[in-house]
Amino acid sequence: MEIYKTASQLRSALESGEVSSEEWVKQLIQRIESLDGEINSHLGLDKESALGQAKAADQRRANGESLGALDGIPISLKNNMAIKGQKLTCGSHILENFESPYDATVVEKLKAAGAVIFGRLNMDEFAMGSSNETSYFGTTRNPWNLERTPGGSSGGSAAAVAAGFCPVSLGSDTGGSIRQPASFCGVYGLKPTYGRISRYGLVAFASSLDQIGPLAREVDDLADVLTAVSGLDPKDSSSYPETVTGGSSELNGEVKPVIGVPKEFFEYPMDEEVLSSVKAAIAYYEKQGCEVREISLPNSHLSVSAYYVIATAEASSNLARFDGIRYTHRSKDAKDLMEVYFKSRGEGFGEEVKRRIILGTFALSSGYHDAYYLKAQKVRTLIREDFSKNFEDGVDLILTPTAPTTAFKIDESIQDPLTMYLNDIFTIPANLAGLPGLSVPCGASSENLPIGFQLIAPHFKEMSLLQAAKLYENGNEAHLVRPPLGN
Amino acid sequence: MSDYEAVIGLEVHVQLKTKSKMFTDAPYYYGAEPNTLTNPVVLGMPGTLPVLNKEAIEKTIQVGLMLGCKIPEVSKWDRKHYFYPDMPKNYQISQYDQPLCEGGAVEIEMLSASRNVMGDHREIALTRIHLEEDVGKLTHTGEMSLVDYNRAGAPLIEIVTEPDIFSPDEAFAFLTALRNNLQFAGMSDCDMEKGQMRCDANVSVRPKGSEKLGTKVELKNLNSISGVRNGLEYEIKRQIHEVKAGGIITQETRRWDADQNMTYVMRTKEEAHDYRYFPCPDLMPIRISEEWKSSLGEALPELPFDRQRRYMEDLKLPYTVTSVLCPNRDLCEFFEAALAVHNNAKGIANILVNNLLSELSEASFGDDQKQLSDLPITPEGLAELIKLVDDAVISNQIAKEVFSEMIQTGKTAGVIVDEKGLKQSSDTGELEGICADMIDANPKAVEQFKAGQEKAINAIKGGVMKATQGKANPKLVDKILREMLS
Numbered sequence: 001m002e003i004y005k006t007a008s009q010l011r012s013a014l015e016s017g018e019v020s021s022e023e024w025v026k027q028l029i030q031r032i033e034s035l036d037g038e039i040n041s042h043l044g045l046d047k048e049s050a051l052g053q054a055k056a057a058d059q060r061r062a063n064g065e066s067l068g069a070l071d072g073i074p075i076s077l078k079n080n081m082a083i084k085g086q087k088l089t090c091g092s093h094i095l096e097n098f099e100s101p102y103d104a105t106v107v108e109k110l111k112a113a114g115a116v117i118f119g120r121l122n123m124d125e126f127a128m129g130s131s132n133e134t135s136y137f138g139t140t141r142n143p144w145n146l147e148r149t150p151g152g153s154s155g156g157s158a159a160a161v162a163a164g165f166c167p168v169s170l171g172s173d174t175g176g177s178i179r180q181p182a183s184f185c186g187v188y189g190l191k192p193t194y195g196r197i198s199r200y201g202l203v204a205f206a207s208s209l210d211q212i213g214p215l216a217r218e219v220d221d222l223a224d225v226l227t228a229v230s231g232l233d234p235k236d237s238s239s240y241p242e243t244v245t246g247g248s249s250e251l252n253g254e255v256k257p258v259i260g261v262p263k264e265f266f267e268y269p270m271d272e273e274v275l276s277s278v279k280a281a282i283a284y285y286e287k288q289g290c291e292v293r294e295i296s297l298p299n300s301h302l303s304v305s306a307y308y309v310i311a312t313a314e315a316s317s318n319l320a321r322f323d324g325i326r327y328t329h330r331s332k333d334a335k336d337l338m339e340v341y342f343k344s345r346g347e348g349f350g351e352e353v354k355r356r357i358i359l360g361t362f363a364l365s366s367g368y369h370d371a372y373y374l375k376a377q378k379v380r381t382l383i384r385e386d387f388s389k390n391f392e393d394g395v396d397l398i399l400t401p402t403a404p405t406t407a408f409k410i411d412e413s414i415q416d417p418l419t420m421y422l423n424d425i426f427t428i429p430a431n432l433a434g435l436p437g438l439s440v441p442c443g444a445s446s447e448n449l450p451i452g453f454q455l456i457a458p459h460f461k462e463m464s465l466l467q468a469a470k471l472y473e474n475g476n477e478a479h480l481v482r483p484p485l486g487n
Numbered sequence: 488m489s490d491y492e493a494v495i496g497l498e499v500h501v502q503l504k505t506k507s508k509m510f511t512d513a514p515y516y517y518g519a520e521p522n523t524l525t526n527p528v529v530l531g532m533p534g535t536l537p538v539l540n541k542e543a544i545e546k547t548i549q550v551g552l553m554l555g556c557k558i559p560e561v562s563k564w565d566r567k568h569y570f571y572p573d574m575p576k577n578y579q580i581s582q583y584d585q586p587l588c589e590g591g592a593v594e595i596e597m598l599s600a601s602r603n604v605m606g607d608h609r610e611i612a613l614t615r616i617h618l619e620e621d622v623g624k625l626t627h628t629g630e631m632s633l634v635d636y637n638r639a640g641a642p643l644i645e646i647v648t649e650p651d652i653f654s655p656d657e658a659f660a661f662l663t664a665l666r667n668n669l670q671f672a673g674m675s676d677c678d679m680e681k682g683q684m685r686c687d688a689n690v691s692v693r694p695k696g697s698e699k700l701g702t703k704v705e706l707k708n709l710n711s712i713s714g715v716r717n718g719l720e721y722e723i724k725r726q727i728h729e730v731k732a733g734g735i736i737t738q739e740t741r742r743w744d745a746d747q748n749m750t751y752v753m754r755t756k757e758e759a760h761d762y763r764y765f766p767c768p769d770l771m772p773i774r775i776s777e778e779w780k781s782s783l784g785e786a787l788p789e790l791p792f793d794r795q796r797r798y799m800e801d802l803k804l805p806y807t808v809t810s811v812l813c814p815n816r817d818l819c820e821f822f823e824a825a826l827a828v829h830n831n832a833k834g835i836a837n838i839l840v841n842n843l844l845s846e847l848s849e850a851s852f853g854d855d856q857k858q859l860s861d862l863p864i865t866p867e868g869l870a871e872l873i874k875l876v877d878d879a880v881i882s883n884q885i886a887k888e889v890f891s892e893m894i895q896t897g898k899t900a901g902v903i904v905d906e907k908g909l910k911q912s913s914d915t916g917e918l919e920g921i922c923a924d925m926i927d928a929n930p931k932a933v934e935q936f937k938a939g940q941e942k943a944i945n946a947i948k949g950g951v952m953k954a955t956q957g958k959a960n961p962k963l964v965d966k967i968l969r970e971m972l973s
Contacts, residue, residue: 082534102527203533207768237538320577321531364763
C-alpha cells in the first residue's frame with residue numbers, strides 16, 4: 001500500500017475501503033518510528049489517543065455517519081497549539097513539563113470534523129527562528145538533505161509533511177514561519193489572512209502577526225483544512241466572522257488572475273536558481289493567459305526592521321507570563337522572588353528568545369517607545385497601503401519568491417542573527433499587512449533542494465490564492481517529487 | 488491654624504458588580520474558596536486570549552454618565568507590565584491614553600457642625616475613569632506565600648481625581664459620595680473591607696496662597712474611608728512638619744499603617760516601574776455610538792443628592808430624614824412605592840428611617856446581613872399602616888408596635904390591630920371618665936398648668952394614654968382635658 005498519500009488520496013482510500021484510518025495511522029506511526037530519529041520533526045505523539053480517534057472515525061464511516069472531508073485524516077500540529085492533556089512545550093525548556101488543560105479552538109474544530117489529532121511537531125523555541133535550530137529539543141533536519149535545516153519556525157510541520165509522516169499539518173506564521181519552511185521542504189504552506197483562523201490556544205509570539213495555517217502536498221488539502229478550522233471564535237476577538245466554505249470542491253483552477261510582480265523583491269540578493277525557478281513560474285502563468293504586471297511596493301525594504309520591533313515588543317509582553325511561579329520551569333537555586341524570576345527565565349529561555357525579549361523590552365521602554373514601537377507601527381501602515389494600492393489598481397495576486405535561498409546548512413546562519421532575519425524578507429510584508437500568503441513548490445536546485453514561490457492575495461481572498469495555486473499544480477509536477485528517504 | 492495647605496488627588500479602584508470576569512466567562516463573587524473562580528484565561532495559561540465583557544463596559548460608561556464624564560467615540564485597551572505573582576500574565580490589561588470616561592465630577596457634602604441641616608456642597612473634578620482587570624491576592628505565611636486568583640480578572644474601574652481635594656475631610660466626603668452614587672446605581676457594592684473599593688492618595692503641601700503644587704507623595708494601604716482620612720491627616724502633618732523644619736519632601740510611595748497610626752516608605756521614585764504600556768493586540772478598540780450611550784443613560788437612576796433635594800423641596804421632608812433615606816436605593820424605592828399608595832411622605836419616611844432600619848440591623852448578624860426584601864413587609868403594607876394612623880384608627884405610638892409586629896409575623900396592619908384590639912378609643916364618654924380620674928390623680932400638674940405651664944398637661948395626657956394602653960385618640964384627650972381644666 002502506498003503510504004505517501006495526500007489527505008484527499010487517503011480520503012478516497014478510506015471511502016473505497018482500501019484502508020482503514022486505524023491501519024493507516026499505525027503505518028504512519030511505524031514510518032515515524034523508523035525515519036524520524038534523524039529528522040527529529042516530532043516532539044511527541046500520543047499513539048493511544050491517535051489510534052482511538054482513528055478507530056472512532058472508522059466506526060462512524062461504518063455507520064454511514066462520516067463527518068466529511070477530514071474524517072479519519074491524521075493531522076499533526078506544531079507544538080505551540082494547545083491539545084488538552086498533552087504537552088505544550090513550544091520547543092522551550094521553560095515549558096518542558098507543561099501539559100495543556102484545554103484544547104485550542106483549531107483542535108476543537110478539527111476534532112469536530114473527525115480529524116485525528118496526531119503528532120506534536122518540533123519548532124523554533126516560541127516560534128522564534130527561521131531554521132528550527134532554536135528548539136530546546138534539538139534541530140529538525142530537512143528530509144531532502146539531512147545536513148540542511150527545514151527552515152522555521154514551523155520546520156517540524158514542513159518536514160513531517162515532506163517526509164510523509166502526515167498528509168497535512170498545522171503551523172503558525174508570524175513573519176514567514178509557515179511559508180519559508182514549506183518552501184525549504186517542497187510542500188505547500190498557507191498563511192491565511194490575519195483573523196481567519198482563531199488564535200485561541202496558539203501560544204502567542206507576536207499577537208498582531210501570528211496566524212495558524214495548513215501545510216500539505218496538495219492544494220485541495222489546504223482548502224479542506226482551511227474550511228474546517230476557519231471562522232468566528234467567541235474566544236478570539238481578532239477572529240473574522242466569515243468562515244471559508246466549500247473546501248476543495250470549490251477549486252477548479254480555471255482562473256486567469258492579474259498577477260503583480262513587485263520589482264523591489266527582485267532587487268534583493270538571492271540564489272540564481274531561486275530566481276530562475278520563480279521566473280519560470282511567472283512564465284507559466286503568462287502562458288496560461290494571465291496578465292503579469294510589474295508593480296512597486298516601495299516601502300517593502302522597511303519591513304524587516306519594522307517587523308523586528310513590533311514582533312519583539314509583543315513577544316516581550318506575551319512571554320512575561322513564563323515566570324517560574326506556576327506551570328513553568330522553576331530554578332532550583334532561587335532563594336527569593338526576584339531569583340525565581342531571573343533564574344527561572346535565565347535557565348528556561350534559549351539565546352534567541354532572550355535576545356528578542358531584551359530587544360522588545362527596550363523598544364517599549366519609556367523614552368524609546370515613540371522612536372521604535374510607534375514608528376514601526378507607522379511603517380506598518382505604509383506597507384499595508386502599498387499593497388492596497390496595487391489591489392485597487394486591479395492586481396489580483398502578487399507573486400514573489402518565498403525565500404531568497406534554498407534550505408541552508410545547519411549551523412551556517414544560527415550565529416548570525418541578522419542574516420537569519422533577512423531570510424524572512426519576502427514573507428514578512430504579508431504579516432505586517434495581515435494578508436494571506438501561500439508558498440507553492442516550484443522545483444529544485446541543482447543540489448536537489450526545493451524552491452517555492454509565494455502568492456499574496458487581498459484580505460480574505462484565500463480561495464483566490466488556492467485557485468491560482470491549483471492552476472499551477474495542474475500543469476507542473478514539483479509537488480509530486482518526494483524527498484530521497486529511501487522509499 | 489497652619490500656614491500650609493494640603494492638595495490631594497485620589498485614585499479609587501472599584502470592582503464592578505458583573506456576572507462574569509472582565510475578559511472571560513468565569514464568575515466572580517466575594518468569599519469563594521481560593522482558586523475556584525478560575526479558568527485557563529484567568530490563569531493566563533499559554534495560548535489563552537481575553538474577550539471583552541459587555542456588561543462591564545456598559546457599567547463603566549454608566550458610571551461616567553452619572554458623574555458627567557465625556558464618553559469618547561472610541562476607547563482602547565493597553566497592556567501595563569510589571570512582574571508580580573498576583574498577576575498571572577505579568578501584565579494587566581488596562582486603558583492608557585483612551586479611557587472610557589474623561590473629566591466629570593463628584594458632588595460632595597461637607598457635613599455641617601450641627602448635623603441637623605444640610606452642609607455645604609461642592610464638586611470634586613475627575614480626570615478620568617478607566618476599566619481594567621483586577622489582580623489576585625497574596626497571603627504571606629511565614630516561609631511561604633500563597634496566591635488566590637479568584638479576584639484576578641474581576642472588572643475594576645479606576646477613578647482618578649484632579650488635585651482638587653484640600654483636606655482629609657473632603658477626601659472622606661468624596662469617598663462617601665462616590666460610594667453612595669455607585670451603590671445606588673447598582674454599579675458596585677463598594678465594600679472596602681471586601682476590597683470592592685480601594686483608594687490610593689497623592690498628597691502634597693504648599694504655603695497657603697501658593698499656586699504651585701508641592702512634591703507629591705503617594706499613600707497606599709488606606710483600607711477604609713476613615714483610614715483614608717486618618718492616613719491623610721498623619722501624612723499632611725508629617726509633610727508640614729518636615730517643610731517647616733527646612734526639609735525637603737521626596738517623591739515616594741508610602742504605606743499607611745493603621746495600627747501604628749503612621750506612614751512609612753514603600754518605594755522611592757528611582758524604584759518606580761516602567762510599565763511599558765502598548766495597545767493590547769488581542770482586543771479591538773471599541774466604538775461607542777450615541778444610541779448606545781443614550782440608552783445606557785436612560786437606564787440610570789437619579790443621583791442621591793438630586794433625590795435628596797427633591798424630597799426636601801417637593802415632599803418637605805427634613806434633612807435628617809433624607810440624609811438617611813436618599814443614599815439607600817432599597818429604602819427610596821420602598822418609600823416611593825408606599826407613597827404611591829398613600830400620600831403621606833413624612834409618615835412613611837419616618838417609620839422607614841426610625842424603625843425599619845433598626846429592625847434590619849436587629850435581624851442581621853455577622854455575615855448574615857438582611858436586605859429590605861428579606862423582611863415580610865411590602866410598601867402597600869406600610870402604606871396601610873400609615874393610613875390607619877392618618878385615619879385616627881390607631882395612634883402613632885401604637886403604629887410603631889404594629890410595625891414591629893408586622894415584621895415579626897408578616898401579618899397586615901389591619902389584622903394586627905383587629906386581633907389585638909389596638910383601635911384607638913374615640914368614645915368621648917369613656918375618655919371623659921378617665922380624664923377626670925387623671926386630673927384628680929395629678930393635682931400638682933393641674934396646678935402648674937393653670938399657672939400657665941403649658942407642658943404640664945403632658946403628664947396628665949400620659950396618664951390617660953397609659954390607662955388606655957395607648958389606645959386613646961390623643962387629639963381627643965387633649966381637647967377633653969383642656970375643656971375640663973379651663
